[in-house]
Amino acid sequence: MKMIVAIIRPEMCQPVKDALKGIGVNGITITHVLGRGSQAGLKFTSRVGEFVVDELDKTKVEVIIEDDSLEQPVIDAIIKAAETGKPGDGRIIVLPIEKFIRIRSE
Amino acid sequence: MLSIPGATAATVEGTEDSGSISWILVSSALVFIMAPGIALFYGGMLRKQSMSSMITQTLIAIGVMTLTWVIIGYSLAFSGDGTIIGNLQYMLMNNLSESAENGITSNTLEFAFYQMMFAIVTAAIVLGACAERVRYTTMVWFLALWSILVYAPMAHWVWGGGLFAQYLTVLDFAGGTVVHICAGVTGLAIVAFVGSRSMRTRSARAHNIPFAFLGCVFLWFGWFGFNGGSALAANGTAVHAVVVSQIAAACAMMAWAVIQYIQVGRVGVLGLIAGAIAGLVAITPAAGYVDIWASLVIGLVAGGLCYFAVSFFRNKTKIDDALDVFAVHGVGGIWGAIATGLFANPAIVTDKYAGLFYGGTDLIVGQLIAVAVTIVFCFAMSYAIIWLISKFMRVRVTEEEEMVGQDLTEHGEPAYLM
Numbered sequence: 256m257k258m259i260v261a262i263i264r265p266e267m268c269q270p271v272k273d274a275l276k277g278i279g280v281n282g283i284t285i286t287h288v289l290g291r292g293s294q295a296g297l298k299f300t301s302r303v304g305e306f307v308v309d310e311l312d313k314t315k316v317e318v319i320i321e322d323d324s325l326e327q328p329v330i331d332a333i334i335k336a337a338e339t340g341k342p343g344d345g346r347i348i349v350l351p352i353e354k355f356i357r358i359r360s361e
Numbered sequence: 362m363l364s365i366p367g368a369t370a371a372t373v374e375g376t377e378d379s380g381s382i383s384w385i386l387v388s389s390a391l392v393f394i395m396a397p398g399i400a401l402f403y404g405g406m407l408r409k410q411s412m413s414s415m416i417t418q419t420l421i422a423i424g425v426m427t428l429t430w431v432i433i434g435y436s437l438a439f440s441g442d443g444t445i446i447g448n449l450q451y452m453l454m455n456n457l458s459e460s461a462e463n464g465i466t467s468n469t470l471e472f473a474f475y476q477m478m479f480a481i482v483t484a485a486i487v488l489g490a491c492a493e494r495v496r497y498t499t500m501v502w503f504l505a506l507w508s509i510l511v512y513a514p515m516a517h518w519v520w521g522g523g524l525f526a527q528y529l530t531v532l533d534f535a536g537g538t539v540v541h542i543c544a545g546v547t548g549l550a551i552v553a554f555v556g557s558r559s560m561r562t563r564s565a566r567a568h569n570i571p572f573a574f575l576g577c578v579f580l581w582f583g584w585f586g587f588n589g590g591s592a593l594a595a596n597g598t599a600v601h602a603v604v605v606s607q608i609a610a611a612c613a614m615m616a617w618a619v620i621q622y623i624q625v626g627r628v629g630v631l632g633l634i635a636g637a638i639a640g641l642v643a644i645t646p647a648a649g650y651v652d653i654w655a656s657l658v659i660g661l662v663a664g665g666l667c668y669f670a671v672s673f674f675r676n677k678t679k680i681d682d683a684l685d686v687f688a689v690h691g692v693g694g695i696w697g698a699i700a701t702g703l704f705a706n707p708a709i710v711t712d713k714y715a716g717l718f719y720g721g722t723d724l725i726v727g728q729l730i731a732v733a734v735t736i737v738f739c740f741a742m743s744y745a746i747i748w749l750i751s752k753f754m755r756v757r758v759t760e761e762e763e764m765v766g767q768d769l770t771e772h773g774e775p776a777y778l779m
Contacts, residue, residue: 266560301770
């Protein structure tokens with residue numbers, strides 16, 4: 256079992272949800288998060304000098320897949336839906352899962 | 362209404378009427394509160410990253426419009442008998458009287474102050490259309506030029522004895538064309554020039570519904586001064602205007618609610634407040650001229666018309682009028698101006714102008730021409746101003762600035778800590 260965590264642009268949340276549904280993945284957890292990437296935020300120039308905004312709005316999508324063969328299709332679907340080609344498109348992290356317990360049926 | 366409007370003065374000419382003086386002072390204060398109300402109304406409907414940006418823009422609009430109005434705007438709007446523009450007789454508010462004269466029951470300084478509030482509110486309404494994409498400094502320059510090149514001529518044409526008064530049979534009680542059509546079309550012109558916001562910003566939801574509600578309440582509250590004060594005396598016309606304003610607002614809100622319920626299956630705060638504003642806008646030009654039953658009709662039609670206008674502009678056009686300023690103020694104002702031409706009752710109108718339903722045709726023709734002229738003039742002139750400014754400075758925020766929000770990138774003051 257794997258957990259796939261994707262940090263994406265907020266406006267790409269709906270396309271990513273649709274893409275995941277398209278490959279049969281329905282269970283997801285969505286969190287609105289703040290963060291920065293390798294560029295360390297955005298730099299702006301104002302009349303009084305430069306300043307950096309390093310807490311940018313992002314959306315975190317977490318998917319748990321019971322069948323490891325779904326790993327690559329999920330990653331492909333997220334990339335296809337969330338990519339704009341510009342900095343700030345986000346990251347995908349794949350984690351192993353130690354235990355996976357459904358609350359209702361235990 | 363005329364420039365030195367004796368329209369409905371019930372008292373003896375030239376006699377100071379402290380009741381009227383106090384009512385116009387109170388009305389001025391009521392209209393003033395609409396401007397900060399707009400900051401809450403608009404700010405609440407935008408993303409949380411744009412809240413203090415909207416407050417700052419509204420405050421600077423108060424500053425800019427007050428100064429230009431005092432220095433030159435009032436004089437250009439309300440002096441002389443020029444067709445296009447007035448003269449400099451009242452520059453810096455010179456030669457204004459602090460005691461009653463010229464047949465009005467209050468005085469000219471008070472009238473200039475009351476009209477200043479209209480100029481401020483009109484400017485503030487524009488901000489909602491082009492929110493979240495025009496740079497702050499650009500907006501300041503735009504408003505300064507616009508107040509002289511667009512607002513002052515418009516006020517002169519309608520109320521100052523200019524173009525419309527000279528060549529047309531036109532009624533505009535409290536500013537349907539000068540304030541609402543003008544603001545809506547100006548917003549549209551800026552949006553046409555600068556373009557849409559990014560998909561992310563466009564699809565964002567209102568961040569604070571209670572603020573939007575509070576702002577709407579300030580607007581509704583202020584509107585009693587906006588329409589009631591436009592009688593320019595504490596008299597029956599003022600009472601009539603206030604009563605029909607309430608009726609039209611409630612009718613439009615109810616009409617919006619019913620249509621939204623039928624179409625969408627539910628009713629919410631943002632729909633109800635847009636409906637109320639649509640009714641208030643539509644009754645504005647007609648408030649002193651139509652019967653109570655007509656105000657019911659005007660309100661009901663305004664609610665329905667503006668609902669479909671909002672849905673049309675949102676779904677069928679690429680225009681990104683952020684807060685539906687044209688769909689509500691523009692379309693509502695156009696309907697109100699036409700409705701004045703339909704329902705004006707010569708028994709109520711001092712100059713005995715009759716609407717179409719009372720057998721008059723001059724008025725409806727005049728109203729239609731005035732609406733068309735207002736739309737063409739405000740669009741062309743506003744577009745020219747923003748184009749001119751773009752030759753000297755950057756007009757639009759960058760994509761990154763828009764994403765992070767103007768609160769931070771332009772003002773360094775986010776409205777909320779998180």
